[in-house]
Amino acid sequence: MALNASAYQTMLLQLLPPGLAWTRDPSSTLAQLMLALADELAALDARVDDLLLEMDPRTTTELIGDWEAMCGLPDPCAGDVGDQSLAGRRTRIVAKLTELGGQSPAYLISVAAALGYTVTITEFLTDASDANRVSFRVNAPESTIDYMTCESACDDRLETWGNEVLECAINRVKPAHTTAIFAYGS
Numbered sequence: 391m392a393l394n395a396s397a398y399q400t401m402l403l404q405l406l407p408p409g410l411a412w413t414r415d416p417s418s419t420l421a422q423l424m425l426a427l428a429d430e431l432a433a434l435d436a437r438v439d440d441l442l443l444e445m446d447p448r449t450t451t452e453l454i455g456d457w458e459a460m461c462g463l464p465d466p467c468a469g470d471v472g473d474q475s476l477a478g479r480r481t482r483i484v485a486k487l488t489e490l491g492g493q494s495p496a497y498l499i500s501v502a503a504a505l506g507y508t509v510t511i512t513e514f515l516t517d518a519s520d521a522n523r524v525s526f527r528v529n530a531p532e533s534t535i536d537y538m539t540c541e542s543a544c545d546d547r548l549e550t551w552g553n554e555v556l557e558c559a560i561n562r563v564k565p566a567h568t569t570a571i572f573a574y575g576s
Contacts, residue, residue: 392435398428447483454479461486467558493565495526501563502528507556525569528560532575 402424406412413420443449447457454476458464461483491497495511502509512527530553553574560570 392439393432395425395428395432398431398435399425402428402431447487448480450480450483451476454483457483467555467562491563498526498528498560498564501559502530502556505555505559507531507553509556524567525571526564527571527573528556529573530556 399421403414403421406414406420415421440452444451444453450457458479463479463482463486465482465486495513498511499509507530510529512529514525514527553572557570557572560572564570
């Protein structure tokens with residue numbers, strides 16, 4: 391918690407050497423000079439407290455752009471959807487920093503579900519060909535349509551459709567040695 395100017399003025403006056411020339415009377419010119427210096431120290435102290443808040447992505451305000459850049463946000467695989475409020479941006483940063491990842495079909499399904507897609511995963515574990523041993527199929531609806539709702543912003547599209555966001559997200563988080571095949575309408 392930042393100290394106020396009066397507290398800094400008291401500390402500055404106590405640092406002065408003893409003697410009649412160094413009066414500590416609050417109405418003296420010297421005390422007023424120390425109060426002016428104390429104002430700057432108090433402002434600096436308050437900015438340090440602000441910096442402590444900026445260090446935490448859950449409370450950042452001024453450095454939110456830097457946090458987003460560090461986390462690779464806005465996410466190119468999420469399209470232009472999502473809450474653009476300060477709280478929504480903070481939530482995406484914290485989610486990105488605490489994301490654990492995974493390689494299982496359940497993880498890939500959860501990634502798709504977080505984007506609003508209902509998918510299933512078919513693994514080709516028993517197939518004999520080498521190419522299919524490291525492939526899996528993402529079974530998705532033919533087209534996912536999102537409509538504007540009462541909670542949408544005024545400049546949101548009335549409806550959007552397509553699965554490019556799904557393909558981008560799955561291809562980004564899938565294990566590097568695998569190939570994702572997308573089957574629509576199944």
